[in-house]
Amino acid sequence: MIGKLKGTVDSIEGDLVLIDVHGVCYAASCSARTLSKLNVGEAAVLFIETYVREDQFRLFGFASVLEREWFRLLQSVQGVGAKVALAVLSTLTTSELANAIALQDKAMVARAPGIGPKVAQRIVSELKTKAPAFSGEAGAAMGLKQELGEGVAGGAVTDAVSALSNLGYSRDQAATAVAAALKTAGEDADSAKLIRLGLKELSR
Template sequence: MIGKLKGTIDEIGEDHVVVDVHGVGYVAYCGTRTLSVLAGVGEAVILFIETVVREDMIRLYGFATASERDWFRLLQTVQGVGAKVALAVIATLSPGDLASAVALQDKAMIARAPGVGPKVAQRIVAELKDRAPAFSGAGAEESFGLKRDLGGGTASAPISDAVSALTNLGYARDQAATAVAAAVKEAGKGADSARLIRLGLKALSR
């Protein structure tokens, strides 16, 4: 199986790119997010590849990051989600946005992807709730864990109140949850909502 391609861009189409690797052109189907970051024909490129083998075809799907490829694989484990739908979701939401949407059980965010209806979006957030990878970055595990608690209704009252307060101030729920996660890391899980709100606002102002 092909896991990665490193070469030069030979052609960029509406839904694919041809990567020249030592004279061999590989066609990799990509979402708009990946296509938008490609440098241009003749430029060097590295794509993380998922090889899909079926009775009637072998198709390569290319991604700019390994995290996007991991999500592409994971999404297809959900009932009713094939490569086309998974690629549409990846093209619409970043790995961080996907992790947040699943953790917060935000099916509306998932449904923003073309071809993803409310029922499929609901299945995605429900079936991946305990299997979704946290997005990379400082404090990612803490943030994802807190968001998962919020989505499952198991977060403590001070944490829930702090997130609600920041949301009422006009911040997106995902932003509020990330800020409160940073506040909890700094102040500890025993901090009251007032302190979490203050530290959350401090984190949002950085």
């Protein structure tokens, strides 16, 4: 089983990249985000997921271990195969995906090509308890976002997020800013204070 490839990018065609490892070229399917970090003739490291079937042997390559873990996790959802998982990871960063699941934002997930509303709903529903472990840099505000997604966040928090969203910020941006504001203001802060501090966070 191949876990990682370290070599030189030989060519890129469609979603396939050829990595030359000491004269042997390995073909790996990659997300658009991973492909955007690769350049022909330059050194590259890909973390590999190996699929072995009766009729095929296929490699999937990722720029990070976290992206590979999300690829595996997405396929635990009914109706999500390798192609759909790659489409999601091509559209959303791992942080955006973790946030969308925490906030139960199926519309964000449905932005990926080939993802209908039913599959998007299954992804955010079935992975909501697993996403925090795969949140990476999105982890700091994950608890608050899950509370918002489940409708159990406090009134001041909900009002502050709503107010910032009405000003044109995404729900994810608003929730992250309010989470940071809570650290400064404390759990008992009212919505006005959270909005003020949240705006300060968003202006940085």
